[in-house]
Amino acid sequence: MPIVHRPDPCSSRTVVQLVRDALLDAVGLLVPVSCAGCGAPDRAVCAACRAALAPVPVRAPRPEVESWAGLAYAGVAARAIRSFKDEGRTDAAPALAPALRAALASACASSGRTAGLELAAVPSTATARRQRGYEPVALLVRHAGFRPTRVLRARERADQAGLDRSARRVNADGAFAPVRRLDGRRFVLVDDVVTTGSTLAAAVRAIRSAGGSVDAVAVLAHTPLRIPVDHLND
Numbered sequence: 001m002p003i004v005h006r007p008d009p010c011s012s013r014t015v016v017q018l019v020r021d022a023l024l025d026a027v028g029l030l031v032p033v034s035c036a037g038c039g040a041p042d043r044a045v046c047a048a049c050r051a052a053l054a055p056v057p058v059r060a061p062r063p064e065v066e067s068w069a070g071l072a073y074a075g076v077a078a079r080a081i082r083s084f085k086d087e088g089r090t091d092a093a094p095a096l097a098p099a100l101r102a103a104l105a106s107a108c109a110s111s112g113r114t115a116g117l118e119l120a121a122v123p124s125t126a127t128a129r130r131q132r133g134y135e136p137v138a139l140l141v142r143h144a145g146f147r148p149t150r151v152l153r154a155r156e157r158a159d160q161a162g163l164d165r166s167a168r169r170v171n172a173d174g175a176f177a178p179v180r181r182l183d184g185r186r187f188v189l190v191d192d193v194v195t196t197g198s199t200l201a202a203a204v205r206a207i208r209s210a211g212g213s214v215d216a217v218a219v220l221a222h223t224p225l226r227i228p229v230d231h232l233n234d
C-alpha cells in the first residue's frame with residue numbers, strides 16, 4: 001500500500017490512543033453483546049453479518065469528489081455502521097475494517113501513485129469526540145492497519161444526518177481547518193460514509209487551502225444515490 005506513516009509511532013499521544021483503542025476493544029470482547037449487524041446474542045458481529053460485510057469496492061462519484069467505497073450503506077452494513085458510530089460498538093470495527101482496506105486499495109490504485117501518500121482521516125468535532133469517547137474514522141483506519149496523519153480540525157457544526165442536500169452543503173462549508181501548512185504533501189482522504197459528498201469536499205478544500213493535495217478518497221460505505229450524480233448540484 002503506497003502510504004507513508006509520518007508521525008512518530010512512539011509519541012506519547014499515539015501510545016495513549018492505542019491503549020484507549022485496546023481498552024475499547026477489550027470491553028467489546030468481555031461484555032456479552034448482541035451482533036452489531038442483526039442483534040443476535042453473544043457475538044460482536046455474527047458469521048452471517050461478517051459475510052454480508054465482505055468488501056465490494058465501487059467508485060462512488062460525487063459532484064466535487066470521487067471516492068471509492070468498500071460497502072453500500074444499506075441493510076446489515078448500515079446497521080453495523082450505525083452501531084459502531086452511534087451506539088459505542090467499537091467491537092464491530094474489526095468486521096468493518098476489511099471493507100475500508102479494500103476501498104483504500106482501490107483508491108490508491110486509481111490514483112496511479114505508488115509511493116509518498118499519507119493517510120488523512122476526516123476528523124470528528126471535539127463535541128462528538130467527547131460524547132463518543134472515540135473517533136470512528138481514525139479507529140477504523142487503525143483497525144485497517146494504518147495510522148492517520150492528523151491534518152484537519154473539525155469546527156463545531158450540526159450533524160449532517162437528517163439534513164437535506166442543500167442544507168448539508170451549507171453546513172459542511174468551512175467545516176474543517178488545516179492544523180498546519182501542508183505544502184507539497186499528498187493525501188488519501190478517508191471517511192466512514194459518503195452521502196452527498198459535501199463533507200469530503202469540504203475536507204479536500206481545507207487540505208488544498210494549506211498547500212496539500214488529495215490524490216484519492218476512500219470511504220467505508222457509500223449511500224446509494226436514488227438520483228443521477230449529475231443532478232446533485234441542482
Ligand SMILES: [Zn+2]
Binds near residue numbers: 036039049050
Ligand atoms: Zn448478525
